[in-house]
Amino acid sequence: MKPEGAFRSNRATRPRPTLSGVEHMPARERAYHDLRYRILTGRLAPGTTLLETELAALLSLSRTPVREAAIKLAEEGLVSIRARHGITVRDLSLRDVAEILDVFSALEIRAVALVARRGLSRAEHEHLANLLDRMERHTASGDIGRWSDLDDDFHSSMVSLCGNGRLQHTLGEYWGQQFRARMLVLPLRPSPHQSDREHREILAAVHARDEEAARAAHLRHRARADAQQLALLKSRLPPGAPDKTDEEETA
């Protein structure tokens, strides 16, 4: 999916849609990662409904670990469990995406502020600056896919430096949902010159250890980028978008 960031960055808090070292995990984790992977890559399409039994059969496991995995996915917002109606891969309505981006960006802004407070080591700064360099090259060459991967890496690397484990953990839980939304609009995305500029601004503020400036810069960045993403989605979905107003989190 991406070039596997130079240093440890974020593997732990942000389980990417990859299925590498899944061999000797407990079954529950295998089930979780497997299903998550299938959902994020679209192999399990939104709307797909499966019973616990069917999932168990699909993964060649018993219901117990599959059930626990499903509960975790539900709390993560990727599926919804309706008792006696099975486990359904959630569809992302416009409203859902708005909610997700709101939470995600609020947390990310705080993370960036913390990084600014803490400051960057030379290596960290170079890593981040290097990411921005590469992104700008991809912007120039119009390779929006690679740009997007690096964008994600930039944001995630920032977060991984914030020093707040809970913040990272919760951001990780929202990452999957945000990823799906991102994939929806990727092909529609215009040239990200503006984002590139904003990233430089953010990095500069963080590097200067100016917490307020960093917070403000990242707030502006996310506000603009999120609004753009929503606008693109709105222009794309409406055709036959049911935009289900289903309330109630899976809890």
Place this chain on the structure above:
Amino acid sequence: MKPEGAFRSNRATRPRPTLSGVEHMPARERAYHDLRYRILTGRLAPGTTLLETELAALLSLSRTPVREAAIKLAEEGLVSIRARHGITVRDLSLRDVAEILDVFSALEIRAVALVARRGLSRAEHEHLANLLDRMERHTASGDIGRWSDLDDDFHSSMVSLCGNGRLQHTLGEYWGQQFRARMLVLPLRPSPHQSDREHREILAAVHARDEEAARAAHLRHRARADAQQLALLKSRLPPGAPDKTDEEETA
């Protein structure tokens, strides 16, 4: 614990440490609420370690629902599960509290901004203003306990009006942890005149539908209040505080 807010406010997203309508819940939920209650009220003290079997016996249930409840509590940060070593009620180090407050306030600030964007109905504004009135009376009479309950109600009522279900849900998950931290410093807390003033400011900005002002006001409020809380904790814990630097979320 508190006077049961005038309108629906928040019961759903913020499971208070109360054990009222637990009768006809599924066993897993009973277990979850029961254990959560015991932890938040201190009946299960930090450091207490129990095996799945022991918990099951304690609650007169089989391991299955108890286990699922324990996993949920672990994801909520109230206990940590160490395979083959049992389920331990987490202790709150200074660092833990700092992490929790960071996440909690970041989310709450966003929630308040959303409420400001959305605006308040007449009834909603009156409810909130009424809470502030009562808080100020308790400040005057020095009843810090009642003040704290209303403070929590004010913040939670705000959140319940933000219109973002996921935001409410995640805040609810952090509420328990935040509650524990709050209880630790309650007796040490000085007269909350400053908070009262800030609350008025926040409510005014929200009522005026000035999103930026509301965000800024709430940010200031939380930054100051959180710093104060941490300072109080620091002055209290150090005596014999191990301040475990145990990293690694339960995940």
Place this chain on the structure above:
DNA sequence: CCCGATATCTATGTATACATTATCGGGCTT
């Protein structure tokens, strides 16, 4: 022909049985 009550069937929720594996203690070796 439609509506409603009931019975059956099935998916989940819970309990229990079984397998796996880490930990702890004892005994052996050096």
Place this chain on the structure above:
DNA sequence: AAGCCCGATAATGTATACATAGATATCGGG
């Protein structure tokens, strides 16, 4: 005497069996 290895023990992880409750379909009545 100290350290290591091995095995017994026990706790978790997983599978399965059982109970419950909800949904559907059928049958009878209006």
